Amino acid sequence: MSSRPKNSLLVELPLLVWLVLVWGALWGDFGLGNLLFGAVLALLVTWVLYLPPVQLSGRFNLLQSALFAVTFVWQVAKASVDVMLVAILVGPRARSAVVGVELRTRSDLLLTATGHTMALIPGSILVEVDRARSTLYFHALNVRTPEEAESFRRSARQVEAAWIRIMGTREELAALRAERRGGGGAEAEQRDSAAISSPVTAGQQIVGGRRGDVPTGTAETPQATETPQTTEEDRP
Numbered sequence: 001m002s003s004r005p006k007n008s009l010l011v012e013l014p015l016l017v018w019l020v021l022v023w024g025a026l027w028g029d030f031g032l033g034n035l036l037f038g039a040v041l042a043l044l045v046t047w048v049l050y051l052p053p054v055q056l057s058g059r060f061n062l063l064q065s066a067l068f069a070v071t072f073v074w075q076v077a078k079a080s081v082d083v084m085l086v087a088i089l090v091g092p093r094a095r096s097a098v099v100g101v102e103l104r105t106r107s108d109l110l111l112t113a114t115g116h117t118m119a120l121i122p123g124s125i126l127v128e129v130d131r132a133r134s135t136l137y138f139h140a141l142n143v144r145t146p147e148e149a150e151s152f153r154r155s156a157r158q159v160e161a162a163w164i165r166i167m168g169t170r171e172e173l174a175a176l177r178a179e180r181r182g183g184g185g186a187e188a189e190q191r192d193s194a195a196i197s198s199p200v201t202a203g204q205q206i207v208g209g210r211r212g213d214v215p216t217g218t219a220e221t222p223q224a225t226e227t228p229q230t231t232e233e234d235r236p
Contacts, residue, residue, distance in 0.1 A: 014056065016042045055107065057169040064165045071196050072117065079122040086142050097143040098127060101156040102135045104179075105164060105172055111136070114160045117196075124152070155196075162196050 016039065023038030024030040086094055105111060108131075115126045115136050128137040140152045164172045 012046055012056070014060065016046065019045065056109065057107075057167055057172075059170065060167045061165060064162070065167075068162050068166060068196065072121075075196055076121055083122045083141060090142060094142040095144045096139060096141050097149060098137055099140045099143060099149050099152050100130075100135050100137050101153045102133065103157065103160050104134075104175065105160060105168065106134055107168070107172075110160065110163050110168060110172075113163045114156065117159050117163070118156055159196050 019042035020035055020038040023041060024035055027034055103111060103114060105114075111129070111131070111134060115129065118124055118136070118138060119126045123141045124138045126136060127139050129135075130137070136156065138152070138156070140149070143149050143152055161176055164176050168176070
């Protein structure tokens, strides 16, 4: 029986530090004794328990992470207002949808980070993960047309791109920059930064919602059919 692969201590050091900080935050105690006990638990979780090793890229961009944090807080606040307006002005007429988003990365860490980031921004919630296909499925608020669904996908892939710039592998970062240079997708037209945007496009959705249940251009208009006239020869 082969032993499971393990990361080196240097690679797992950021994860260990994060787990210790989370332990201190949960107890509200950042004293030396409590942090040391948290460090022991962090080592127990990452080295003793039979869990899949978290594969880290070995890089972390502090500047990109700071930019991401600022824009994330702004987008959470903005999306909260947008969701409130949708609830007030559209109400029960709001039509939501389950949108599948295929990501570029195959990293479990980036897949999880992207899903949680999107779920924390009001307007969507993660409902399923297809790990084999690296696809996330979201329940998205007030997505009424294929164009709005595609806009939501672009927002999710932009979040993924931000995480790649922060801590993706060098290969993923190079592929992302090549995609940007090649013009692959609308998100590639943006600056090479970890700034993100809200998945809720309330301006268009609220206007569309106030027009009625069916968005303009998507309703199926019944076609008029000619009723054949009965002639004298056709009568029995």
